Amino acid sequence: MHQALLVPDIFLEILSHVNHILNPSSTSEKALARKSIAALATTCRSFHEPSMDFLWAKVDQLEPLLGCVTRLHSLIYFSGPMRQYSWSKGIEPLSAQEAHQFLRHSARIRSLNVPSDHFFHLLSVVPIEKCVFPRLQSLTWRVSTGKYLNLFMSHTLRRCSLYEVNEDLKSIVTRCAALQHLSITFDASTAESLSLLSDSVRLCKQLSTLSCPALDWAAWKHLSNIPTLVRVAIREVQCYSSPPRLRIVSFSKFLNVTALSFRVYSAAYIVAVMQHSQFPSLVELKMETDLMSLAEAEGLFCALSPLSHSKACQTLQQFEITITSFGPRFEYHQGSSFTAIPHLFCFTQLQTLRLVCRFSYIYLDNDLLLQAMSNWPHMRTLEIEGSSLHPSTVTFRGLFKAIRLCPRLHTLRMFIDPADTKIDFNQKRHTSLNTVDFDTFSPVSDTAAVAQIIFDVLPCVDQVNRFTMHTKEWDEVNTHLTSLKAAAEYRCEQAYFEL
Structure with a gap:
């Protein structure tokens, strides 16, 4: 065996190459990739540990871990695709010895997806106050309950995706001080949940990216003081939900944010944020909103004026906005148009512009297009779609x-x-x-x-x-x-x- 294979970095590169060339997009190819890496793990002692670490680095669901339990192995891998989660119904919880089998590879796992709580009843023997995934770096938690969440609260956690907001959110951001990427997707239908969300975000200290429903102004102000923050995305899940009203008391400057996006059903929220914030490093801006009249659409583009008077004129490269109106506040006037394009002339570094307004005509003629192109010499993608x-x-x-x-x-x-x-x-x-x-x-x-x-x-x-x-x-x-x-x-x- 060549001595170069004993160098950890070289061997890890080989493992990555094996995983890449197999392109495990389908179930069969994914199984083949895992078998190939498992074969490397049994080749010699030098290959075993790095191969096993690579094999268990990313786990989807808890079933692979439960498959290490002798009693459950045949139920999981030979029950057929129709049973899926149902195999665990009526199964006795793990014993103390079986819990050790379940946790045999838990320290190797870096990324874990927990899509349901179907198997949690099997883990009653595991102390719920103790983290059993000490090297976990990425967690996707789609479970409504937080009872077993402590099992996954590693101090090494860097990335967390949640699909429910409750008091456990504060526990996550407090215990996981190294958290850098936070994504929260939930039905923000109550003021209490929105308030809890904002309060929890204010506890984050080292965020790099954030994706969540609308925040109050105190949370926005806190985000502007996080120097590591580079990407912010505001996403509303429930149609026609009402984001919190921003009680703006000061001006916020986001020095290092390069990407900002909104998908909300109230343009007023976007306008308030844009008018009272500065983004001198902004490269990418995306906005998607609904329920707008022509006057509101004009107001939204006027809200970009703070950007036009900042360094963003020299940094913004991608701008996308989609305005659709199908709700009860929709005000349509046949032949109505608005002059959105001149508001963007100042962004001379634009490379991508997608402008969609499905309830109004976006005014554009030969002269205006010529003027626009003279201001956007770096343009690579231009998409303009208005009413037909x-x-x-x-x-x-x-x-x-x-x-x-x-x-x-x-x-x-x-x-x-x-x-x-x-x-x-x-x-x-x-x-x-x-x-x-x-x-x-x-x-x-x-x-x-x-x-x-x-x-x-x-x-x-x-x-x-x-x-x-x-x-x-x-x-x-x-x-x-x-x-x-x-x-x-x-x-x-x-x-x-x-x-």
């Missing part, structure tokens, strides 16, 4: 003139007016744009001409995707485009053989 009840005034001529200013643009999605097919065919080709989603508010009258335009100016576009409208016409465009490309390839082959 208003005609677009962006023509092919205006589009091609504008995208010349963004040489790295590779994805484009927008409405277009295909009526004007008179363009300069000597126009410089755009060679990076390869994914195009077009739609029109009226049928494409000359599908062959549109296909010729795309073929001449966008050589890397093989097919034009379409949103939902006029699919027949765009199918015809794609048919013509396929024929044009096939003919061009044939000419190239003929020219090659003539040489």
Whole structure:
């Protein structure tokens, strides 16, 4: 055996490579990967410990641990897929000796997913006040009860995902002082649960990422004082729930936050946070909200003004916003539009912009698109989608003139007016744009001409995707485009053989 295999880092790299090349996405491939690593563990003493550590590093459910108990092994692995959790019904709890078998590999586990409490009745012999996973670093807890939570409260815990909020949350953030990544997903339907959430977040000292329902302002203020925090995501689970009203008493500055996202049903919450906070290092901003009128949509974009007067103008690279309105406060006026795009001109480093407003027309014409592209020379992905009840005034001529200013643009999605097919065919080709989603508010009258335009100016576009409208016409465009490309390839082959 080569001496290099005795170097721990080299051997761990080999184990990672074995796990990677098998790509255990399916159950059978995952089983094959585990068998291969288990075989390495039995090869020699030098391979045993690192292989076993790698094999048990990530465990999904408690069943693999229970499978180490002789009495339960056949029930778990030979009961058939239909039984799943039901095999444990009526089974006697573990004895003291069986508890040692259950915990045989618990010290090796780094990542654990606990999706249910089906097996907890088997663990009555294990002292619930003692942590039996001393090296656990990541825990996903989908259980509503916290009775057995202490078993998993390791001082090494870095990442925790919870699907219920109760008093145990305070225990987690207090005992796990090294916690860096906290994700909380639950139905925040009561003021008490939201208050408990905010109080618990205020106990965190070393967070790097946080994903949770809406917080009160005291919690927001606390987060601004955590220098390690880089990502914050606010997610509401229940539709039309009411986030806490922010009683803002001071201004907060998040020095190192690079990614911020909201998915809430009240735009007022987003507006309050954005107007009273600074994010000088922000690179990624995502907002998704509902139940908005046109006036509220305008107010949401105006709330970005603090960002426009900060260093975020030079740092923001990705901006995504989705506004949908299907609730009782929806106010629709046919043909209504709002000028969202000029509010984003100041973010000159933008590389990705996704702007979706499904209840109103996002005003855009040739001149405005040209101005936008001149402000966003680094743009790579541009997706603008508004209501389908208003005609677009962006023509092919205006589009091609504008995208010349963004040489790295590779994805484009927008409405277009295909009526004007008179363009300069000597126009410089755009060679990076390869994914195009077009739609029109009226049928494409000359599908062959549109296909010729795309073929001449966008050589890397093989097919034009379409949103939902006029699919027949765009199918015809794609048919013509396929024929044009096939003919061009044939000419190239003929020219090659003539040489």
